[in-house]
Structures are given as structure tokens and as C-alpha cells.
Amino acid sequence: MWRFWKKRFKWSRLEKGKDLQAAQERPARLFVEARLSNPPRKALVGICLLAYEDEDFVYWGYPYFCRLFSNQRCVNEFFKSPRAEVADLYPEYKLDFYSLRLRERIRACIREQEELLDGVHFLGFTYRMPPKIKTKTDCFEIEVRAYRRFRSSGEERSEKHSYYLKLSRPDLALLDYR
Secondary structure, eight states: OOOTTSOOEEHHHHHTTOSGGGOEEOOHHHHHHHHHTOOOOSSSOSSOEEEEEOSSEEEEEOOEESSTTOOOEEESOEEEEEHHHHHHHOTTTTSSSSOHHHHHHHHHHHHHHHTTSTTOEEEEEEESSOOEEEEOSSEEEEEEEEEEEEEETTEEEEEEEEEEEEEETTTOOEEEEO
């Protein structure tokens, strides 16, 4: 989609702390959910990225490539969220994509619960799409849509399955599993 008529901000200028007065204020919860929902990407465009931080705010947005065959990134709009609230909600907000610790905990919880099933030998699962993560005041609510592989009655099968997890903050203890 062509964006000739809109105001564009260069990501490199935002990273240096320039043009920050144009940021729109958003709740810290939205930033954390956007950050945790980032899928792994080879090029750092189209995902929620942290542009700049000062003592009061975290500045973030969704950059895209300014031109074809260009390494320069731009945003049409970018946001700011209160830094103290962001740090309270999720101290690992600076990590790229969703936290490796959180991703490992999701996989471990699913594997532990699936291996408890009787008569079924759980072989593993693969994501159909990135997990949907909602941030609550005391926990993370996570929905994982995956293909579940298992062996039952001697034959190996695969089926679509949705997992719903609730993990406490900040220790990521399993509170609920469906």
C-alpha cells in the first residue's frame, strides 16, 4: 500500500530520540501484549519494536521499509507508554519477540499436561500460529493453536488442538490449563 500522502517518521531518527513529540499515548498493557505477540521475523519490520526510552516513557511502533530495496525503516504513527507501568507488567519487555523464558514455559506446560493423559503417547506439537497472549494484573492468559502429534493404539496421528494456559506473574507458575 502506497503511503505518499501520510506523514512518515524515519525509524533511525526515533531511535536517536528525535520527533518524539508526535507519539500517541497508549496504555502499557497494549504495548506489552503487542510485544509478546510478535512472531519471529527475519527482517525487523511489521512487528512491534522498541524505538526509544527515556525516564518517563517507552516509545514503540510497527516499522516498515520506506522504499523497495531499501534498508531504511519508517512508521506512519508511533506510540508511547509509561515506562514504570510497562516494567511492572513485564520486566523483560526489552527482549525481542516474546520472551524466550515465556516461550519455553509454554512448551513445558503443554508437554507436562499432555504426558499425563492415559493411553496416549504424546509426541509433540507445532504451532499453527503464534500464541495469543493477554496480560492481566496477576497473570498471563495464553491461547495456543497447534497441531498435536500423538500415538494411540499403535498408530501415529495428528490433529488440530487449542490449548488455554494461565501463568502467574512473575514466576510463570501454571494456574490453569484447558
